[in-house]
Amino acid sequence: MYSSATTPTPTATRTALRPPTAAAGRPGPKQAPPASRPVAPRGAEGRATEARVPVGRTPLGLRGPETAPPVGHRLPLARQADGQVLRARRPGQPLGPERIDPSALQTPSVRAALGSIARICPAFTPRQVLREGSRHILVAGTIGRAPVVAKCLAPQAVRSEYFEQLVADFHHEVAVYRAFVRHRPPVRLPRLVAADHDRCVLVMERVPGRPAARERHPVNAPTPGEVRALLGAVRTLNLWRPPSDVFQPRLDYQVEIARYHSVGQLTDRDAGDLRGLLHGLGTTLLQLCHGDALLSNMLLAPSGPVLVDWEQAGWYLPGYDLAVLWSVLSGDTAARRQISQLAQNGGTMARDAFLVNLVLVLMREIRLYDVPGAGEEQRIMIRRLYDDAALARRAVRAAVGTR
Secondary structure, three states: OOOOOOOOOOOOOOOOOEOOOOOOOOOOOOOOOHHHOOOOOOOOOOOOOOOOOOOOEOOOOOOOOOOOOOOEOOOOOOEOOOOOEOOOOOOOOOOOOOOOOHHHHHOHHHHHHHHHHHHHOOOEEEEEEEEEOOOEEEEEEEEOOEEEEEEEEOHHHHHOOOHHHHHHHHHHHHHHHHHHHHOOOOOEOOOEEEEEOOOOEEEEEOOOOEEOOOOOOOOOOOOHHHHHHHHHHHHHHHOOOOOOOOOOEOOOHHHHHHHHHHOOOOOHHHHHHHHHHHHHOOOOEOEEEOOOOOHHHEEEEOOEEEEOOOOOOEEEOOOHHHHHHHHHOOOOHHHHHHHHHHHHHOOHHHHHHHHHHHHHHHHHHHHHHOOOOOOHHHHHHHHHHHHHHHHHHHHHHHHHHOO
């Protein structure tokens, strides 16, 4: 799938991956990657066989030989935050505003969350429950005349087997928002109003706008103009170079490869190919990524795209955010082609890093959705994920063959 140019396999020992300004070695202590823990039942609105790919599949968009397999269009499954399957919107149907249900403010979980919010923002007046899930509760309200959103860890999370990881992620998001106060990023994000690290409460500016999608794998992709704007915001963030000690690496790639290999999602050859690419990326500068660049975590505001939910922000191999977007835009051939072209524009190293990220992201999506009891729509999406994973494997093998 690539040009015939080859890159010699390095013979010298590569140094460890490091942030852009690090002098040498690894940039601080590693943190447990979000995918290396048991998969929490996220609001994941979330393809590994060598079978012939049906005509019309969406390609990676990377240059390749004429014998590359045909690729096709898929319809993804729409899912909402707590794993419930949503009905797809009719084509052209607008994303309407959330329905206001005053009784939602009276549920025990929301009342407990409001008590925690009142401790740090006594002037907070709740108006609407935006989300009441097993992980988080989002409540829109006002402080004076300023619209804000309060995010709290749900009381049910205390009884979850993922409680420690959920708390760690919440603490990380608070730290990220505080870091953004000192080092303002070149992209739009909600302004921090208040935070309680111990009680896991975060109060932010409420930005006017609508989500680019309400599902993890949207049935109806944004318009081409909206996709260009979203990709532009993501690339602007990725090219930003804050001080290297402000953020930490969020993914241990060797651990991730070993984990998916141990459970059978990666074959011996797959794991070997990925490790070969990683070896060649030993001196590649890491890139600041959002880490969870789903369309549902991007708002389309009048002033431009706004990125929210920064729980996974940190240093990654280049192209991680692009890989996440590629994995969920299965119904948009043009958008996938754009993403693949952006990945190639950085050269061979950037292409290889994107492919490593893409395989690991697809493995995570398969693990999220390939579970017992899946319905027919979910099984269709699982087949699409396996098809995408097979396509990414072939691209990795082609990339290894050019080194």
